[in-house]
Amino acid sequence: MRAIRRGAAAACAIGLGGSLLVSPAPARTPDAAWRDDATSRVEVLALLQTLNADLLSHPSATLTLERWCGAHHLAPEAKVVAERVRGEDKPLPEEARKQLAIGPDEPVRYRRVQLACGEHVLSEADNWYVPSRLTDAMNHELDTTDTPFGKVVQPLHFRRQTLSAELLWSPLPQGWENGAPVPASKDSALEIPHHVLQHRAVLFDQDNRPFSLVVETYTSEVLAFAPVVVTRP
Known part of the structure; x- marks a missing residue:
């Protein structure tokens, strides 16, 4: 537990602009x-929670991931591309x-x-x-290209209503902050x-549809980047 608290204290010091120096994180x-x-x-855990909060506070997951990619040097160019997975249609959820x-x-389409x-x-x-709630040009681009959905529908000035946000895995057990093993x-x-x-999530256009x-x-x-290296001056 002392080790965890030391790690948390280091993270706080960095976030508050303390005297700790953080070396750049390579791929x-x-x-x-x-x-x-x-x-x-x-x-x-802090990184997953940070990403979760960032996704929840912005309408486009694609643009959020591009910022994440750039901030953590995951690729030479921080550009997110959509790779279509074909032949795996799923029925509309209840x-x-x-x-x-x-x-x-x-009619509803699946992508x-x-x-x-x-x-x-x-x-x-x-x-x-x-x-029917997209333009013909948008539907054509979605049908014929791998452009991310969020970029295609940006002209709709859409907003995002999150239905649920769930961590599927946690590196620490529930109650760890209260002494759980x-x-x-x-x-x-x-x-x-x-x-x-x-x-x-559900996306709504500017007319709230x-x-x-x-x-x-x-x-x-x-998380495919090296942990930051913390050193003291």
Whole structure:
């Protein structure tokens, strides 16, 4: 527990502009993985919570991931591209027609993409959208290109209503801050599952019409950078 508190104190000192110096974080290499120790677990949890808050406070997950990619040097160019996953259509979830305010016969299209920055797939997104509430040009671009959905529909000046935001994995057990046992440190890399965070949201256009239901599942690749190295002057 002392190790965790030291790690948290270091993070606070950095955030408050203390005298600690943080060296630039290069792209992760196999020898620069997160270690399985108490300090790393605190740092990883803080990063996941920071990303979660950033996603919740902005309408476009694509643009948020581009900022994240740039801030953590995940690729030479902080550009997120959508890689279409074809042939895996999923039925519209229950309650979705009510959430989208459409009748039983209104056509809905499905689009699944992986959002990648450089070699890192940061998110896997399922998207059900109402084509009649988009322009012909938008529908054509969605049908024929891999452009991220959020970029295609930007002219709608859309807003995002989050239905749920869930950490699928936590590096620390519930109640750790109150003394719950923390996994013992190991001389090895921290094992992080492939899926770490999931958001469900509905997108509304500027006329407050819902036009898209998205389920975004974020991967461990959002953490694919070397831990910061803290040194004292």
